[in-house]
Amino acid sequence: MTDWFWSVVQRSNALQDFRQSLRGLWNDSAAHEINQHYLDPHRQDNMLMQEMLSQLIDAVTDAEGKLDAAEQEGMRAERISQQVKEYLGYAEHDRFEADRDYGRFLTFNAEAQEELPIIADLIETAKQYCA
Numbered sequence: 643m644t645d646w647f648w649s650v651v652q653r654s655n656a657l658q659d660f661r662q663s664l665r666g667l668w669n670d671s672a673a674h675e676i677n678q679h680y681l682d683p684h685r686q687d688n689m690l691m692q693e694m695l696s697q698l699i700d701a702v703t704d705a706e707g708k709l710d711a712a713e714q715e716g717m718r719a720e721r722i723s724q725q726v727k728e729y730l731g732y733a734e735h736d737r738f739e740a741d742r743d744y745g746r747f748l749t750f751n752a753e754a755q756e757e758l759p760i761i762a763d764l765i766e767t768a769k770q771y772c773a
Contacts, residue, residue, distance in 0.1 A: 647695055654688045661685075 661681060664673075 644699060647699055650695070651692055654692065658685060658688075 661677075
């Protein structure tokens with residue numbers, strides 16, 4: 643796009659240079675009329691067009707840079723998302739194992755609680771024989 647813009651600026655400058663070279667040669671009322679109504683406004687429009695095109699090129703260049711940065715951040719987010727999914731899988735597996743182990747604990751604890759009175763009786767019986 644900048645090659646095209648450079649070409650437009652060069653052609654515009656060539657036109658303005660050509661107009662300058664004709665000023666001394668063509669200086670009658672017709673020249674004044676054409677310059678005033680057509681060529682001078684054209685020069686002003688051309689200067690405005692060049693300024694606006696320059697701003698447009700800057701904006702497009704800036705947008706391209708921001709788009710590249712956004713694409714990089716998108717890829718980074720995707721990588722992080724994959725890691726989070728992997729860690730979530732590990733966490734779910736660990737939770738499953740913890741739930742299973744907690745269930746075993748409850749079962750073993752209940753069985754141990756049931757055996758406590760028997761153990762207490764056996765201890766009392768043993769105390770009687772040892773005394």
